[in-house]
Amino acid sequence: MENGQKQKLSLTEIINSAWSTFIKMLEYKCRQYGQIFLKVDPRRSSQTCSACGFVHPENRKGKSFCCLHCGYTDDADINAAKVILQRGLAILKSSTVGLAGSDACEENKANLQKKELKSAMC
Numbered sequence: 548m549e550n551g552q553k554q555k556l557s558l559t560e561i562i563n564s565a566w567s568t569f570i571k572m573l574e575y576k577c578r579q580y581g582q583i584f585l586k587v588d589p590r591r592s593s594q595t596c597s598a599c600g601f602v603h604p605e606n607r608k609g610k611s612f613c614c615l616h617c618g619y620t621d622d623a624d625i626n627a628a629k630v631i632l633q634r635g636l637a638i639l640k641s642s643t644v645g646l647a648g649s650d651a652c653e654e655n656k657a658n659l660q661k662k663e664l665k666s667a668m669c
């Protein structure tokens with residue numbers, strides 16, 4: 548900067564920086580405690596039905612979610628959280644990308660395989 552001029556940050560830059568710091572701290576803590584850390588694409592999660600997967604902007608009306616395809620109803624935020632969970636579980640099942648630490652990765656992969664084996668036996 549010239550002659551001591553301070554750089555002005557926009558509110559968006561400040562928020563993004565704070566969010567980025569939070570994500571880094573969360574990832575660090577997950578590694579520290581051997582927990583799974585995954586980044587999941589949240590796009591259109593509030594418009595996606597957690598029961599049938601149908602996506603439409605009119606599925607969500609304010610705080611309520613009602614699927615135009617199957618009629619599933621729920622709180623909009625709860626439904627979106629279920630969609631995010633489903634997406635995360637799909638990532639875990641398809642690969643080990645995003646697991647925190649190699650030891651945790653192998654341990655979590657083994658635990659996931661045990662759970663799948665148990666559910667397949669029931």
Ligand SMILES: [Zn+2]
Pocket residue numbers: 596597598599600601614615616617618619
């Ligand atoms: Zn549905």
